[in-house]
Amino acid sequence: MIEIKNVSKTFPNGFQVLKNVSLRIEKGEFFALLGPSGCGKTSLLRMIAGFIYPDEGQVLIDGKDVSEVAPYQRAVNMVFQSYAVFPHMSVYDNIAYGLVVDKISKKEIANRVTEVVQLVQLEGLEKSMPSQLSGGQKQRVAVARALAKKPKALLLDEPLSALDAKLREGMRNELVKIQKKSAVTFVFVTHDQSEALSISDRLAVMRDGDILQVGRPYGVYEKPETSFVADFIGSTNLLPARLDDNNLVQIDGVKGMAWKLDHKWPRDMYITLRPEKVRLMVDAVPDKSHIMAQGVISVLVYLGEKTMVEVKLASGKIMKCSLSEYERKTISSLKMGKRVWCFWDEKDMMPLAK
Amino acid sequence: MSKKKRQNEPLNYSKHILPRLMFWFAVIMLFFPIISIVIYSFNDSKRITIWRGFTFNNYTKAFFDLGLREAFINSLTIAAASTVISLVLGIMSAYLLWRFRFWGRTFYGSMLSLPIVVPEICMGVSLLLFFNKVFGGISLGSSWPANLILIIIAHVTFCFPFVSMVISARINLYSFDQLEAAFDLGANEVRAFFDVVLPFLKPALIASAMLAFTLSLDDFVITFFTSGPDSVTFPVKVYSMLRFSVTPVVNAASTILIVITVLLTLGGMAVQKKVLID
Amino acid sequence: MKNMKKEKVYKKPAFWFFSIPPVGWYGVFMLMPLIMLWAFSFGSTNEQFQVVLTWTTKNYLTAFQPIYLKILLKTILFSALATAICLVIGFFVALYISFSSPQWKPFWLILVILPFWTNLLIRVFGVSTMLSNSGMINKLLEFFWNKIKILEEVLGWQILSGDYFEPYDMLYNYGAVVAGMVYVSLPFMILPIYSSLDKLDISYLEASLDLGASHTRTIFKIMIPMIMPGIGFGIFLTFIPSLSTFLIPDMLGGPNAQMIANVIQRQFGAGSNWPLGAALSFILMYITFAFFFGHMLYGARRDKR
Ligand SMILES: Nc1ncnc2c1ncn2[C@@H]1O[C@H](COP(=O)(O)OP(=O)(O)O)[C@@H](O)[C@H]1O
Numbered sequence A: 001m002i003e004i005k006n007v008s009k010t011f012p013n014g015f016q017v018l019k020n021v022s023l024r025i026e027k028g029e030f031f032a033l034l035g036p037s038g039c040g041k042t043s044l045l046r047m048i049a050g051f052i053y054p055d056e057g058q059v060l061i062d063g064k065d066v067s068e069v070a071p072y073q074r075a076v077n078m079v080f081q082s083y084a085v086f087p088h089m090s091v092y093d094n095i096a097y098g099l100v101v102d103k104i105s106k107k108e109i110a111n112r113v114t115e116v117v118q119l120v121q122l123e124g125l126e127k128s129m130p131s132q133l134s135g136g137q138k139q140r141v142a143v144a145r146a147l148a149k150k151p152k153a154l155l156l157d158e159p160l161s162a163l164d165a166k167l168r169e170g171m172r173n174e175l176v177k178i179q180k181k182s183a184v185t186f187v188f189v190t191h192d193q194s195e196a197l198s199i200s201d202r203l204a205v206m207r208d209g210d211i212l213q214v215g216r217p218y219g220v221y222e223k224p225e226t227s228f229v230a231d232f233i234g235s236t237n238l239l240p241a242r243l244d245d246n247n248l249v250q251i252d253g254v255k256g257m258a259w260k261l262d263h264k265w266p267r268d269m270y271i272t273l274r275p276e277k278v279r280l281m282v283d284a285v286p287d288k289s290h291i292m293a294q295g296v297i298s299v300l301v302y303l304g305e306k307t308m309v310e311v312k313l314a315s316g317k318i319m320k321c322s323l324s325e326y327e328r329k330t331i332s333s334l335k336m337g338k339r340v341w342c343f344w345d346e347k348d349m350m351p352l353a354k
Numbered sequence B: 001m002s003k004k005k006r007q008n009e010p011l012n013y014s015k016h017i018l019p020r021l022m023f024w025f026a027v028i029m030l031f032f033p034i035i036s037i038v039i040y041s042f043n044d045s046k047r048i049t050i051w052r053g054f055t056f057n058n059y060t061k062a063f064f065d066l067g068l069r070e071a072f073i074n075s076l077t078i079a080a081a082s083t084v085i086s087l088v089l090g091i092m093s094a095y096l097l098w099r100f101r102f103w104g105r106t107f108y109g110s111m112l113s114l115p116i117v118v119p120e121i122c123m124g125v126s127l128l129l130f131f132n133k134v135f136g137g138i139s140l141g142s143s144w145p146a147n148l149i150l151i152i153i154a155h156v157t158f159c160f161p162f163v164s165m166v167i168s169a170r171i172n173l174y175s176f177d178q179l180e181a182a183f184d185l186g187a188n189e190v191r192a193f194f195d196v197v198l199p200f201l202k203p204a205l206i207a208s209a210m211l212a213f214t215l216s217l218d219d220f221v222i223t224f225f226t227s228g229p230d231s232v233t234f235p236v237k238v239y240s241m242l243r244f245s246v247t248p249v250v251n252a253a254s255t256i257l258i259v260i261t262v263l264l265t266l267g268g269m270a271v272q273k274k275v276l277i278d
Numbered sequence C: 001m002k003n004m005k006k007e008k009v010y011k012k013p014a015f016w017f018f019s020i021p022p023v024g025w026y027g028v029f030m031l032m033p034l035i036m037l038w039a040f041s042f043g044s045t046n047e048q049f050q051v052v053l054t055w056t057t058k059n060y061l062t063a064f065q066p067i068y069l070k071i072l073l074k075t076i077l078f079s080a081l082a083t084a085i086c087l088v089i090g091f092f093v094a095l096y097i098s099f100s101s102p103q104w105k106p107f108w109l110i111l112v113i114l115p116f117w118t119n120l121l122i123r124v125f126g127v128s129t130m131l132s133n134s135g136m137i138n139k140l141l142e143f144f145w146n147k148i149k150i151l152e153e154v155l156g157w158q159i160l161s162g163d164y165f166e167p168y169d170m171l172y173n174y175g176a177v178v179a180g181m182v183y184v185s186l187p188f189m190i191l192p193i194y195s196s197l198d199k200l201d202i203s204y205l206e207a208s209l210d211l212g213a214s215h216t217r218t219i220f221k222i223m224i225p226m227i228m229p230g231i232g233f234g235i236f237l238t239f240i241p242s243l244s245t246f247l248i249p250d251m252l253g254g255p256n257a258q259m260i261a262n263v264i265q266r267q268f269g270a271g272s273n274w275p276l277g278a279a280l281s282f283i284l285m286y287i288t289f290a291f292f293f294g295h296m297l298y299g300a301r302r303d304k305r
């Protein structure tokens, strides 16, 4: 279990990367740190590994304060973004490196190396030099090398970003399998929201050195707490709204609204609406039970399994709308410049404070 | 929570004691001898290491020392002449290697790096021998500047391969198409060279001229073997002063040379920066 | 290939115009003298004190007489010693600079390069005044000596013998020559090591520490193997010029601590045995070439791996 308590960090050049961050990562879970690049994910990970020390606050591993313990004395290991597989050592020597340091017997080292080599499926490559390996294989070496130490947690810094798209997906599933088999806590840093959603048990969304929201992927996706999270996790429509005196939500140009919120919400607010929840109707008016708005198709992008449509509403706002292949086929005359109705249901909308 | 003083982060070797100590030891070691030369050039004493008070006398003495002044003028003349000749030969040599394919081209190219490998002392004695046997003596004449010709030849011989290498690095970035375009538009070999190739080489020309000038001005060993009694350069003169009468005047002369080299190098860097920006 | 040299039809005069001056100069003033020196090394002096080419190997045999051989071996040994000292100091200095903060780095680099803009002669002169009996180091030692003397009187103990400070003779021995070579070569050791350290991806060092290795282990097992090209180049730039250094032993070593270059110089000066000097020159050159090609081969083999 890793606990981060009120950690702040300012670099010597005066840049504050972490601002009073608190986080708890449970034993055995696959945890993702998600955020745009430059938000401080790597720094937080390096702080857990012991390469930077917090200015304020504490880092605890299994309840022990390790804030200023050197990396070689911490029971966590890291998989570097560049893999950092030592080029002058064979695959075997790379994996054994951390064990030799621990003064384990030669036989035990051989056993442990064989074990992790099987786990990451590198059999037969033990004698190869890193220059003979592909990117994906190097990554497996980096993972095996760290796992051989039987760490309390494995820290992975954007491990998939250097792989090409096809390989990335395979390696993603591979990592999940390895995690489940080894039962080691994985802390996984990424800026790719779909990667984080698909791979993790829980995730934290970061921005500018702050943690905005922590939760299960489904929960964070369905119930974003801020407009930043809503927009960063998947794409979304953010519609400016206000509450009238009866606490009814009003949106410019939208008909059929009878949605009442409690009085805690501020008068000026946002409504978010996922594009895949918005449906379209051409040449007809949707059923009165829906919420709807009229506009003109301004962008139409066919993406294979889905079609992205942007509708310019009468209020001037753009409504993003994602149609599945099935939905697209039911609408006959989808064309740029066509007048359409967008419609959705009350339960698809999420209120957000400004 | 109050900020407490944290210990150094692990991977900052500049904060570890050994590198830190070694660095400052090395810097002090590197500067101390030079600074002490400069300080003692203001010493009001006959001995160079015993301080007797501040004076400018050594500089006036150095200035009015005929031998020093002559050597200084010789050094500047030799450096200027060898820079010009080295530049001409270096440009030709680099252009030759880039433009033409000929028998022995690779051989010639690799032979150019010989002055880097051949020890200076060997080059010095070989030139001494050569001048002695071929010209029958160490100077072509005793009147200025004919007495400097042999030293200039020696300096050009070790300078121009460096010039050629610096210019080669630049000319290899040049597209052959440009030259062909010039031919296509009716230029002949000579015009094309002066009109399109030479302007492109300008930054390398300045860099290599600076290099040649400093190499020539600073050289001691090769000059030592090729200079006669009536053709002495500044470093050779300082060397003989050190041999026979070590007074603070030597310090003053050395300080002048230090200042000149530092100014030349800084000036060269400034010029190069300006050229690169243009 | 960006600069494919096209086989181009060109007029012969242009080729001659650009080729004769540099190739001619090089042949006449670089190769000819070396060939003459080489021929001289097989010559002998006749009764009229003139050197004639007799193709004798006598000069080489003389060069391998114990007196010359000893100096040759000492030259190699003390050059190696100076290189080793440079390597230790240079490694830590390079380490310090490359891990300094970005705003200080260029300043530290200039600080290390600056002394080497000054003339070699002046630098060696500076070292000789430092090491002399009335030089800075002896003055510093005298200062501490006097302080200890005062302490002695206060405590009533006898720590140092003698009533006044006797300066240490630090000049005119091989120690002074090695100090001079270290002084002159240090920047050449620092710069290549620095440049390969600066290119080294820090993650390798972090990975090593992360896997539990100590700093010492990380430096010896990861850092040093990975910056070997820089270290090799630094050794090359220090060792090879040290072998043929003339000025340093001339000014700091004196007659008791000579290197091979001084012996060569003597044969062309006071000793006046030009054939022997030529033979010694070529022996020095062969040794230099051997180390040069050894370094190149080592580099090529390492790159291939
Ligand atoms: N050692 C450092 N000194 C100064 N600034 C740094 C340092 N390391 C990182 N930064 C800055 O901190 C910010 C966050 O970096 P990082 O943690 O790598 O972000 P992420 O991994 O989320 O992209 C970046 O803007 C980066 O420029």
Ligand SMILES: [Mg+2]
Pocket: A038, A041, A042, A158
């Ligand atoms: Mg990062």
